[in-house]
Amino acid sequence: MGLNTNELITSVFNAFNHNCTITEIQEFSSGHINDTYLIRTAEQQHFVLQRINDEVFDNVQALVNNKVKVSKHLASKLFRLTAEEKYRRVLTFLPTKMGAYYYQDSESKFWNLTYYISKSISYDTVSNKEIAYEGGKLFGKFISQTSDFDASELVEIIPGFHDVKRRLLQFEQAKRKASADRLKKANTQILRVEALQEEMVILQCLKDEGKIPNRVTHNDTKISNALFDSNNKGLCVIDTDTVMPGIVHNDFGDAIRTICNTAEEDQKDLSLVNFNVKYYEAYLKGFLEELQDSLSALEIEFLPLGAKTIIYIMGLRFLTDYLTGDVYYKTTYDEHNLDRAKNQFKLIESFEEQYEEILKLSKSISKVKQ
Ligand code: GN1
Ligand code: MG
Numbered sequence: 001m002g003l004n005t006n007e008l009i010t011s012v013f014n015a016f017n018h019n020c021t022i023t024e025i026q027e028f029s030s031g032h033i034n035d036t037y038l039i040r041t042a043e044q045q046h047f048v049l050q051r052i053n054d055e056v057f058d059n060v061q062a063l064v065n066n067k068v069k070v071s072k073h074l075a076s077k078l079f080r081l082t083a084e085e086k087y088r089r090v091l092t093f094l095p096t097k098m099g100a101y102y103y104q105d106s107e108s109k110f111w112n113l114t115y116y117i118s119k120s121i122s123y124d125t126v127s128n129k130e131i132a133y134e135g136g137k138l139f140g141k142f143i144s145q146t147s148d149f150d151a152s153e154l155v156e157i158i159p160g161f162h163d164v165k166r167r168l169l170q171f172e173q174a175k176r177k178a179s180a181d182r183l184k185k186a187n188t189q190i191l192r193v194e195a196l197q198e199e200m201v202i203l204q205c206l207k208d209e210g211k212i213p214n215r216v217t218h219n220d221t222k223i224s225n226a227l228f229d230s231n232n233k234g235l236c237v238i239d240t241d242t243v244m245p246g247i248v249h250n251d252f253g254d255a256i257r258t259i260c261n262t263a264e265e266d267q268k269d270l271s272l273v274n275f276n277v278k279y280y281e282a283y284l285k286g287f288l289e290e291l292q293d294s295l296s297a298l299e300i301e302f303l304p305l306g307a308k309t310i311i312y313i314m315g316l317r318f319l320t321d322y323l324t325g326d327v328y329y330k331t332t333y334d335e336h337n338l339d340r341a342k343n344q345f346k347l348i349e350s351f352e353e354q355y356e357e358i359l360k361l362s363k364s365i366s367k368v369k370q
Contacts, residue, residue: 008105013039013049015103016094016113020045030124030224032329034241038116046116047094051109052102056328057241060110062155064102067112067240068093070216073149074142087115089236120227120235126259130232131223132279136286138234139221139255143248144290146216151245154216161219161242162250164204167313168197171320178323186338189319192345193312200312203305207247212299217246222258222265248299249306252287256307257314259283261347265314268339275350280307281361288366300366304358308351315344 003011009025020041028036028048035051052060074090081089094113096103103111126132160166171193175183183190206212218225219242227235258265260279263272284303288295321328322337331337351358 009037009039009049012103012105012111013047013113015096015098017097018045018047018094018113019043020047031239046118048114048116049111050113051111052241054108054110057157059155059157060102063157063241064093064110064112066154066157066243067091068101069153070146070149070240070243074145077145088117088120091115091236091238091240117227117236117238119230121230121232122224122227122238124224124258124264125261126223126276126279128232129278129282131228132259132282133286134228134232134234135223135226135255135259136283136288137290138226138237138286139218139251140287140290141234142218142237143215143251144294147294149216151214151216154244156244157242158244161244162246162310162313164197164201164309164313164316167316167320168193168201171316171323174320174323179325182323182325182338185335186319186322186341189315189338189341189345192348193316193319196312196348199305200309203247203249203302203309206298206302212247212249212302213296214245215248216243217248217251218243219246219250219254221251221255223255224258226255247306248291248295249302250310252303253306253308253310254314255287256280256283257311257344257347260307260351261343263343265340265343266336267343270342270346273343273346273350275347275354277354277357277361280358281365284362284365300362303366304355304362307358308348311344311348311351315341315348318344 006025010022013022020043022039023042024040026038028038033053033056037049039047039049054060057063071091071093075086078086078089092115093101095101101112105111123131218237218240220239225239226237229235260276262274262276267273318337319341322341326337329337
């Protein structure tokens with residue numbers, strides 16, 4: 001008989017190099033891809049244990065390598081802090097007793113372990129400007145502190161992850177194979193994808209032409225991947241699975257997509273989904289305060305389009321998964337992915353309605369900064 005989940009988790013946890021005894025295991029349910037558990041121990045040092053989804057990530061060793069390298073680089077910038085303070089500001093990966101930063105269980109599944117950052121808060125939606133501003137500083141700092149790290153040392157874990165042209169090809173394939181029923185239900189969103197596609201490839205073209213540089217980017221900067229302390233000051237960026245070479249617009253955009261959405265990305269009532277320009281302003285301010293010296297004028301000019309493009313990519317990916325039959329993201333009901341796609345396209349609509357104001361704001365904030 002195989003191990004039950006708790007036994008499995010305990011045996012995996014004990015393969016890592018620590019001297020702690022499990023007292024409680026709790027599953028985090030918010031991620032769409034991996035399985036993540038909070039491990040409490042008798043020693044009061046708590047951990048996060050993660051089983052990495054090897055259907056989504058086909059080179060898990062390289063993924064873990066990327067994360068560990070970037071964490072070590074970030075930690076080296078915090079040499080003035082005590083170990084305990086450092087562990088609150090950067091994800092710290094623990095090796096196994098054999099020395100690797102991942103463990104492979106008897107079913108060949110890969111796991112990694114980090115310290116849990118206690119007394120921290122995360123948000124799925126934002127309800128004040130302070131969080132938006134602090135989020136901007138946190139994600140901006142992530143890029144500025146890795147600007148002296150050679151991005152080519154990182155493996156591109158999911159090739160073309162934010163490449164619109166590639167995502168559109170996957171969408172076309174999905175459309176060809178989709179059931180008539182799903183095609184019909186998704187018709188309005190399919191038309192939206194097609195109507196916007198010319199504008200949405202602009203950034204990818206600038207990247208392909210070498211006009212916008214590759215940096216070390218996080219690529220999953222939704223606001224729930226930022227931790228704050230009890231005074232709502234930014235603490236730490238988490239979930240570095242997709243850290244790889246990318247353009248700054250990916251990280252700017254994905255944070256805006258979640259910070260400025262007045263509802264969660266799973267919200268079905270679209271009247272609750274609107275783009276909050278005040279939070280855009282606060283986030284941009286924090287982001288540029290950390291990054292102003294590193295970005296080119298062209299990178300700054302295209303930040304607003306970056307926001308729109310990432311919202312579009314996410315809508316497109318949810319829609320593609322819906323048409324494919326829900327094989328990628330975890331879903332809890334039949335039209336979950338379609339609802340997520342509708343949510344993102346509603347957000348774009350609200351963004352477009354306020355585009356002039358967004359552009360004006362962007363110009364005035366970046367002028368002060370340059
Ligand atoms: C996935 O698993 P999670 O929630 O960290 C996805 C991101 C999406 C996000 C949408 C590897 O991240 O790209 O932005 O869902 N990660 C991957 O919430 O595809
Ligand atoms: Mg993620």
